[in-house]
Amino acid sequence: MRETSDFAGHYAGGAAVGRVLDAALRVKGVASLYVIDASAIPATPPSAGPMSLVYMLAEHAVTRLIRRYGGGGGK
């Protein structure tokens, strides 16, 4: 196993919510800098590729961002 296994991808968590990002997906201590991709996910999703989860997170985030910034380019 150690001689033939490889890496399968599904890398996640390098800028995770909680450790690096706040609940709004903003980098802690930096206003107006957001990370919305697999690095925001705290860990590789259980028994699934990250694609659906990343899309889900983006769908959720854009809803919140539109609500926050007004959806018209911001104020």
Next chain:
Amino acid sequence: MWASAPEAGLAGRPVTPRTGSTLCGSSSINAAQWAEPVGDGAADWSVAGLEATAARRAYARASKAVGAAVAPPRLRYAYGDAWLAAARRAGLPTVDDVTKAPPRRGAWLNHLAGSRAGRRVDACTAYVAPVLQGACAGRLTVRTGATVSAVRLGRGGHRAHRRRQLRATGVDVLDSSAGPAGRPRTLRARTAVLRAAGPFGSPQLLLLSGIERPAAMRSAGVVPRVDLPVGEGATIRSFCGVGGEYTGVPLARVNNATLLASAASRRDWEGCRNEVLAQSAFMGLGRLTTGGGSYISTTSSALGGPPGTPVFYPSCHVNPASRGSLVLADSSVFTPPTAYTVLFEAGADMTAAVACVRHLRRVVRAFASALGMV
């Protein structure tokens, strides 16, 4: 592609992380698998507003946008039913509809992110192209051939407390073809900077912008700005499995491999006359619960390079307990970061992988009579 740090869990071998600068990211090159994770998924992340109900709604919107579905009959996988039957004989039940409640254990056919006409639907197709063709096209500019080298940070704002706060004011952009020798331009951000550069690209850019542990930053030649554990605690999946060569039936027609193996197939594809790109190389999926659990993907393609020997290869991707890291090698965005993927560092990961491979060996043996597999 670049080499990771040597992996103690792999007898000192490095692995080769693969990244790219493809517009709209890896959704344009991956297996187009649409698999929603087990459990509530995101409810325990503490993301504002992302409770289980909101997550389910967001999954539904995204699934609709990419057209996730089992392939229509004319695009059915050649040996998909054989996979399900062999898995059942090996004790893994068939899951008819994975969309209602993602099962913790079972086998099913890949839900593709693709159109019913047989074309892949990636993030560009699903989200960017409609905007560029719609009423809001004037508000979106897509720049290709550009590499963001750093996020500009500054202090400012109308109110006193905002004047003291660090803000993202824009990004530095280089001409990708010029490489490190290029002169950066600054794009100013009126409202916010949103990073979506993926699991390697986004941490790397934060690190290059001075957001990380100060000691690690100074050793890479970057001026520290914000002390945060960027790059730490990341997880990655291992890949291992067991193969069976089949000779009783033709090589399955699948994405990429068929195009490489058959000049006629490639001509058809280039002329938009077939749908081979809708046929993921990984046609069957599954889950096991042993240990921390495993995700299974199966292919009937020729892994060794087409035309090659037809091989059915189910592979295990355990849910990792090991935690790796990503650190800067130097201060250039064109130098890959150093990845410590620490595959199998946690004993539980190896235990789950061994159990999974043993189970898949039973699946391969259950295939034997159907496909002439050895």
